[in-house]
Amino acid sequence: MNSANNESRIIVDLVKVSKTYHPDIHAVSDVSLSVNRGEILFLTGRSGAGKTTILHLLNRIESPDKGVVEVAGQDLGKLSQGKMQKLRRSIGVAYQDFKLLPDRSVAQNIAIAMEVTYTRPSTIRTRTKDILQRLGLADKYHTPTAELSRGEQQRVAIARAVAGRPQLILTDEPTGNLDHETTTLVMDLLSHCNKKGATIIIATHDESIYRQTDHRVIELRAGRIVNGNPVPDDSRRHNPATTEETDNADT
Ligand SMILES: Nc1ncnc2c1ncn2[C@@H]1O[C@H](COP(=O)(O)OP(=O)(O)OP(=O)(O)O)[C@@H](O)[C@H]1O
Ligand SMILES: [Mg+2]
Numbered sequence: 001m002n003s004a005n006n007e008s009r010i011i012v013d014l015v016k017v018s019k020t021y022h023p024d025i026h027a028v029s030d031v032s033l034s035v036n037r038g039e040i041l042f043l044t045g046r047s048g049a050g051k052t053t054i055l056h057l058l059n060r061i062e063s064p065d066k067g068v069v070e071v072a073g074q075d076l077g078k079l080s081q082g083k084m085q086k087l088r089r090s091i092g093v094a095y096q097d098f099k100l101l102p103d104r105s106v107a108q109n110i111a112i113a114m115e116v117t118y119t120r121p122s123t124i125r126t127r128t129k130d131i132l133q134r135l136g137l138a139d140k141y142h143t144p145t146a147e148l149s150r151g152e153q154q155r156v157a158i159a160r161a162v163a164g165r166p167q168l169i170l171t172d173e174p175t176g177n178l179d180h181e182t183t184t185l186v187m188d189l190l191s192h193c194n195k196k197g198a199t200i201i202i203a204t205h206d207e208s209i210y211r212q213t214d215h216r217v218i219e220l221r222a223g224r225i226v227n228g229n230p231v232p233d234d235s236r237r238h239n240p241a242t243t244e245e246t247d248n249a250d251t
Pocket of ligand 2: 051052053096172
């Protein structure tokens with residue numbers, strides 16, 4: 001569907017995608033949207049606009065009724081379960097409802113993302129400590145996530161999403177429960193991951209985090225794109241940094 005030249009540059013490609021929930025909720029209607037490697041993209045719109053549904057389509061938690069969803073050049077509608085699982089290892093997701101394991105510690109929750117990619121235990125520890133430090137949670141390393149506040153749980157969900165150094169990071173309302181100062185910590189961490197090469201999609205209705213941004217902002221209304229450019233412009237093309245696994249301790 002893309003030219004050969006575009007294939008390596010575009011990491012997310014939705015083509016005329018629709019998703020209807022029973023019986024007739026048109027969560028996403030005829031959406032076409034491309035994202036370049038190395039971009040940060042804000043997906044905005046009021047509650048119920050379809051932001052979470054788009055993130056779920058990108059991770060194949062949901063499948064479209066119509067249209068094609070491609071991630072990293074792969075048509076998700078045609079991927080076997082095994083290949084989808086492999087692709088998911090390179091996609092970090094921070095869900096709107098966090099989906100943390102409540103009886104496991106903060107560190108154990110974050111380690112999950114790295115264990116599946118066979119990261120060395122010493123690297124997991126160093127990286128976890130570094131991310132928790134960046135998010136102001138250094139003292140919660142051993143705490144079960146059930147004992148954390150909502151805002152703390154939210155940050156752990158983000159830590160887990162970025163820890164495995166995925167090529168694509170999907171964050172759903174990453175600042176929904178956070179004060180201004182903590183919001184800045186989260187946005188700085190995401191920006192840091194982006195500089196290291198990750199593509200980041202942020203679904204949010206927190207205008208404070210995209211009001212003055214240089215990054216692309218797409219607004220959805222009733223499942224359709226009503227504002228913003230659905231294709232990247234050239235200035236936002238491929239970031240030369242990579243997300244390849246290294247033993248560097250920093251994030
Ligand atoms: N699993 C589901 N079953 C039925 N309807 C759903 C389901 N998930 C979402 N919807 C509906 O699809 C529409 C889009 O929902 P979605 O969660 O994508 O919106 P959103 O933009 O993420 O909203 P919010 O800002 O509140 O998180 C809404 O009308 C919602 O009620
Ligand atoms: Mg949502």
